[in-house]
Amino acid sequence: MNSKTVNRRGNSIELPSSKDENAQPSKLVSRWxxxxxSLSHHLMKDNEPQVWQxxxxxxxxxxxxxxxxSGRSLLCSTEQEVRIWLEQTRYR
Structure with a gap:
């Protein structure tokens, strides 16, 4: 019996249930x-702009x-200023 898991990107992945006797190799693949x-998410995340209040x-x-x-940062008082800055920074 298989169970479905949805990852962060919305893709459905078939995973074997814990009752499956042949699940050991699949568990290793699943863990990998x-x-x-996780690694690719962290690598991609590092290049994404970060915004907070x-x-x-x-x-x-x-x-x-x-x-x-780009290594650049901004401090401003409005969200609109951040949006303009991000657009300008990304298209340089």
Missing amino acids: NQVWQ RRDRYGNVWWVAYDPA
């Missing part, structure tokens, strides 16, 4: 796939953006 997906001691909200591909 998990390690590979911070509050200063006065309660003001600031947008912080960092683009690891």
